[in-house]
Amino acid sequence: MEQSTTPLLGLTLNELKDVAKAMGMPAFAGAQMAKWLYTQHVSSIDDMLNISKANREKLKQHYRIGCLPPADCQKSVDGTIKYLFPTESGKFVETVYIPDKDRATLCVSSQVGCKMNCLFCQTGKQGFEGSLTATDILNQIYSLPERDKLTNIVFMGQGEPMDNLDNVLRATEILTADYGYAWSPKRITVSSVGVKNKLKRFIEESECHVAISLHSPVHEQRAMLMPAEKGMPIADVVELLRNYDFSHQRRLSFEYIVFGGLNDSMVFAKEIIRLLRGLDCRINLIRFHQIPGVDLHGADDATMEKLRDYLTSHGVFTTIRASRGQDIYAACGLLSTARKESQDK
Numbered sequence: 001m002e003q004s005t006t007p008l009l010g011l012t013l014n015e016l017k018d019v020a021k022a023m024g025m026p027a028f029a030g031a032q033m034a035k036w037l038y039t040q041h042v043s044s045i046d047d048m049l050n051i052s053k054a055n056r057e058k059l060k061q062h063y064r065i066g067c068l069p070p071a072d073c074q075k076s077v078d079g080t081i082k083y084l085f086p087t088e089s090g091k092f093v094e095t096v097y098i099p100d101k102d103r104a105t106l107c108v109s110s111q112v113g114c115k116m117n118c119l120f121c122q123t124g125k126q127g128f129e130g131s132l133t134a135t136d137i138l139n140q141i142y143s144l145p146e147r148d149k150l151t152n153i154v155f156m157g158q159g160e161p162m163d164n165l166d167n168v169l170r171a172t173e174i175l176t177a178d179y180g181y182a183w184s185p186k187r188i189t190v191s192s193v194g195v196k197n198k199l200k201r202f203i204e205e206s207e208c209h210v211a212i213s214l215h216s217p218v219h220e221q222r223a224m225l226m227p228a229e230k231g232m233p234i235a236d237v238v239e240l241l242r243n244y245d246f247s248h249q250r251r252l253s254f255e256y257i258v259f260g261g262l263n264d265s266m267v268f269a270k271e272i273i274r275l276l277r278g279l280d281c282r283i284n285l286i287r288f289h290q291i292p293g294v295d296l297h298g299a300d301d302a303t304m305e306k307l308r309d310y311l312t313s314h315g316v317f318t319t320i321r322a323s324r325g326q327d328i329y330a331a332c333g334l335l336s337t338a339r340k341e342s343q344d345k
């Protein structure tokens with residue numbers, strides 16, 4: 001890895017113009033570089049053919065593209081593909097490609113591991129090893145073999161996006177800017193447990209859809225499942241969300257893993273309705289992906305359907321999220337944990 005050079009992937013148009021200026025290149029070279037990066041996805045500065053050879057050589061002395069191909073992948077019988085991407089710092093994160101009829105969604109990671117330590121999450125068990133740079137986040141798209149088929153991106157891989165907000169905002173800016181990928185922010189969803197001050201900033205500085213990991217409407221139970229509840233209780237998350245408009249283009253959803261015998265009774269359904277009353281949102285019920293060493297289990301289908309029907313009939317549109325890639329453990333964290341363990345040996 002040529003770490004003495006700086007990656008171009010992850011720079012905004014203005015920053016690329018500054019690079020051009022500093023290298024003594026013509027002013028328009030910044031826009032040319034943006035095109036080679038975010039439209040053409042070149043893997044080498046040598047491929048930036050409308051930049052003179054002399055300027056490419058100069059550029060290469062200080063910069064590199066910053067793209068890295070996936071190190072491993074597992075393919076599910078249902079077409080879901082889990083990739084293991086290296087980061088610039090030599091660690092690994094998981095990215096899951098989920099094709100589905102006319103959609104193809106990419107689930108990207110924002111951190112290596114996570115500080116939030118949710119009881120049910122393999123990434124939480126892995127501990128925190130560092131935040132991804134914007135280069136690392138964008139590389140999961142840039143170097144994806146199925147890149148041109150993507151219709152949606154969800155920040156639901158490893159890590160808590162609000163705990164790496166600057167780099168997540170930089171990546172979503174480049175994904176949505178005209179000079180970048182020119183995607184509508186409506187094709188991007190960012191999922192969070194709710195982090196004080198950061199969630200507010202994200203809502204105000206981005207137009208992407210917002211997903212909140214709810215998992216319990218009851219403070220004590222949510223705190224047991226998700227220690228982040230102690231830093232920003234779900235009641236405060238919901239109060240904050242009430243200040244913003246989710247009734248038009250921008251969507252607000254809540255994720256709810258249904259654990260058998262824990263948060264799956266009508267008592268919880270009623271609390272959810274009370275908590276979310278008047279908020280424009282939907283709920284996605286999620287099947288629990290079993291992880292090693294955790295004494296929790298998923299609710300059965302009939303219980304999930306009953307919950308869905310109750311919530312929908314009480315005004316909160318609710319769906320059951322199809323589980324994908326079961327056979328390759330597409331629940332994030334397992335592949336990278338295995339890679340970490342083999343590296344540590």
Ligand SMILES: C[S@@+](CC[C@H](N)C(=O)[O-])C[C@H]1O[C@@H](n2cnc3c(N)ncnc32)[C@H](O)[C@@H]1O
Pocket residue numbers: 120121122123155156157158159160161191192193212213255257286287288289290291331332
């Ligand atoms: C891995 S997180 C990443 C985004 C963010 N940190 C969050 O928690 O919302 C994405 C979603 O996966 C869920 N999740 C984590 N572990 C899971 C598991 N074992 N089974 C099902 N869903 C899980 C989380 O609760 C969250 O809704």
Ligand code: SF4
Pocket residue numbers: 114115116117118121122123124125157158159160193
């Ligand atoms: S569910 Fe999200 S916040 Fe919780 S440990 Fe996993 S990645 Fe972190």
